[in-house]
Amino acid sequence: MSGHPETEQRIREAAFRALVEYGYADLSIKDIGEELGQNPSLIYHYFDSKDDLLLSMLDVFVDIFVDGQAEREFDDPEAALRAFVGQILHPEPEQGEQIMAGPPVVTETATSRLFVELWGHATWDSEFREKTTSVEERLRATIxxxxxxxxxxxxxxxxxxxxxxxxxxxxxxxxxxxxxTTNRDDAIDRTETLVDEILEDISRET
Structure with a gap:
């Protein structure tokens, strides 16, 4: 595979947009090529397969959200933890744009779909399961x-x-x-409330 980071990133961005639109099962290299505006054969110069591309995209995704926090010193650990959970539940547009320039939908919805599609595929694919396990271990270690x-x-x-x-x-x-996966529009807000209750329970001020 060739080593041109800018082109690889453009391909990941196109793959993210296409994945959000089509879902894993219906996604093809042809779809990604059309989203990229290039002949699909170009993608094979950088990635061996659709799965190789999506696994690479997942690596970039988690790097953005973990963002070196495993090595950080925390002046206010409680505030840092609340902010970390908040950025996962409510990713900022600039975070999404690092993966998908010109997002097709709001960042929160797009990243949620990415999570559900790739974690769902991990049910049947051991390589994806290894990757999702690694991602969760990194998130858990940071928390x-x-x-x-x-x-x-x-x-x-x-x-x-x-x-x-x-x-x-x-x-x-x-x-x-x-x-x-449901019409529960309050799901994210309810999650934040439940996490707040945990933090209040373990807080010294309680």
Whole structure:
């Protein structure tokens, strides 16, 4: 495969837009080529297959949202944790544009569809399952680290950081899934309320 990062990124952007429009099952390299405005054969110079392209896109996606937080020092761990959960549930347009220039729908809806489509495909595909497992481990590790920092700074009570991170991540995933697959327009707001209740419960100020 050739190594031209700008072209690879343009292909990922086109793939994201096409995935949001067609879904995984109906998505083809031809669809991505049409979205890109190029002959589909160009894509094979950079990616071996549709799955190779989508897995690469998922790597970029999680890099944007985790954004080096695993190495960060937190002046206010509780605020950092709330902001991290908030950016997953309500991604900013500039975050979406790093994956899909000229988003076809609002960023929140597009990224939710990406999550549901690729996690759903992981049900049958072991390679995707390895990738989604890795993504979740990175998200969970970031949340757990923020909780540990909050305990060290006496913002949070002594709780199990990993178990609490699992609880929060489970709620976030379920909220995104419900938001995308049902008519529950309040799914994201309800998720934020439930996460707030967890943080209030472990807060030293409670």
């Amino acid at each position: 757990a680290r923020q909780i540990r920092a909050g305990i060290e700074r006496d913002q949070f009570r002594q709780v199990d950081p990993e178990l609490t991170a699992d609880h929060i991540l489970f709620l976030v995933k379920q909220g995104i899934h419900t938001h995308t």
